[in-house]
Amino acid sequence: MKKYLTFLALCGLLFSTPVLGQTDSVTEGLGALDSNQLALLIIIGVVIGVIVLLLILIIYLMSFISAVFRKENPELADEPSWWDSFKERFVTGDIEEEQSSGKLMEDHSYDGIQELDNFMPPWLQYVFSGTIIIAVVYFGYYTVLGFGMTGIEEYEEEIRIAAVEAEARGVSSLASIDETNVELDNSAAAISTGKTIYDSNCAACHAADLGGGIGPNLTDQYWLHGGDIKDVFTVVKYGVIAKGMVPWEDQLSPTEIQDVSSYILSMQGTTPAVAKEAQGELYTGKSEAAPSVESVEPADSTAVTKVIAE
Secondary structure (H helix, E strand, O other): OHHHHHHHHHHHHHHHHHHHHOHHHHHHHHHOOOHHHHHHHHHHHHHHHHHHHHHHHHHHHHHHHHHHHHHHOHHHOOOOOHHHHHHHHHOOOOHHHHOOHHHEEEEEEEOOEEEEOOOOOHHHHHHHHHHHHHHHHHHHHHHHOOOOOOHHHHHHHHHHHHHHHHHHHHHHHHHOOOOOOOOOOOOHHHHHHHHHHHHHHOHHHHOOOOOOOOOOOOOOOEEOOOOOHHHHHHHHHHOEHHHOEOOOOOOOOHHHHHHHHHHHHHOOOOOOOOOOOOOOEEOOOOOOOOOOEEEEOOOOOOOEEEEOOO
16 A cells, blocks of 8 residues: 555655646636636535545555455466556566666676666656657647747747737726826826817817916916816816816816826916916915915905916
8 A cells, every 4th residue: 555655645746846836826816716716616626636536546446456356366466466567567667677687787897886788767768759759749830830839939929918918007007097096297298298188178268378268377376176186187077067167078088187187287387478367265285397386465465476486
């Protein structure tokens, strides 16, 4: 029985080594499964475990039956067991025949140790023959027939797939922009895009230089609904129907709303040709694009701001 347990232990060690090397990837894969898939995987594992146990039981019963037959039939005692036959045919070969005097190499003797002229063990012969067969099939499949991709082609395909996945992640990230996570974008591309959107959709009410018209002046520090990037984004996206500001969420993408909001804030502190009087409340929060503001209190209780460009 020990030899069977040893054989099973060696097989388990052989197959467990690559599995242990992939523990992280296996854990990540299991984490991505939902409850139904995980339950199915557990059931399959249990079935495979039962099959393995049945195979072990069958092997043990075969050994037991063989031992009973040998005991009841003494003439079978001299015949090798199936395990010995298997080992001799596929693993070690005929050791007694290999150690016969005919295999001794008389001219290879060192310190009383004589070398045997052994051939390769059967298992090594099968491995060697298998590598030749695999090499022929591989060469024919990839080189002669041209069905398989070469290493360079596989690399280029992986690069293409990675680029598609990166683009998909970028599109998903941009589409997820809303009033809770929008950020001020001062890049030249964003400001240019925002200006184009503003000129096409907003200039009619707020003037081309943002000085105000039907809508309020967007260049001063006074805001009706807040002067932060999130506040401006929210107003552009949802509008203010009561005051005639239409929502743009159906006409502009989240990225475009972020760009036009960033452009509006980038124009803080500029001097329009005809500036509409201030409306709303003074926004004291300091945005990345806003210049520093120094507040003064004149004799008439009217709040005046002195804008000092940084």
